[in-house]
Amino acid sequence: EQTASFFEAVGGEETFRRLVHRFYEGVVEDPLLRPLYPEDDLDGAEERLRMFLIQYWGGPNDYSQQRGHPRLRMRHAPFVIGEPERDAWLKHMGDAVQSLDLPPEQEKQLWDYLVYAAHSMINA
Numbered sequence: 001e002q003t004a005s006f007f008e009a010v011g012g013e014e015t016f017r018r019l020v021h022r023f024y025e026g027v028v029e030d031p032l033l034r035p036l037y038p039e040d041d042l043d044g045a046e047e048r049l050r051m052f053l054i055q056y057w058g059g060p061n062d063y064s065q066q067r068g069h070p071r072l073r074m075r076h077a078p079f080v081i082g083e084p085e086r087d088a089w090l091k092h093m094g095d096a097v098q099s100l101d102l103p104p105e106q107e108k109q110l111w112d113y114l115v116y117a118a119h120s121m122i123n124a
């Protein structure tokens with residue numbers, strides 16, 4: 001029996017494209033977060049986060065094909081991530097999630113994961 005993935009249920013690649021693009025529109029304007037991200041490769045950062053989230057929710061696995069095992073805590077080790085950084089990240093991600101206008105159930109599922117993942121990324 002085949003059940004549709006969350007990736008498909010929320011609208012596939014286009015939805016994640018909108019989500020992550022909106023998120024980085026917030027990051028660009030954020031004096032706390034912007035310096036953490038690559039100065040001249042924000043498009044690359046956008047693509048990496050998009051590929052990761054697509055794969056996480058059951059879409060194509062381009063992320064792992066290009067980047068290998070996610071090991072997200074290890075990949076974030078170079079950046080100081082305390083509560084202020086986490087809260088700023090979640091602020092922009094919250095705006096981005098809301099901009100999708102998903103049905104409440106799906107919005108909650110997506111948001112609960114992002115909150116949990118952001119809390120687990122704290123390293124300072």
Ligand code: HEM
Nearest residue numbers: 036037045048049052067075079081085086089117118121
């Ligand atoms: C990469 C910051 C939370 C997923 C990055 C990068 C920074 C960063 C500065 C490097 C950008 C790049 O060149 O790719 C933060 C901060 C967070 C946070 C301040 C606050 C809690 C998260 C969470 C997730 C996530 C919760 C997953 C749900 C990723 C992914 C990459 C990345 C997939 C690319 C990893 C790679 O393949 O190199 N993050 N991040 N981040 N972040 Fe985060």
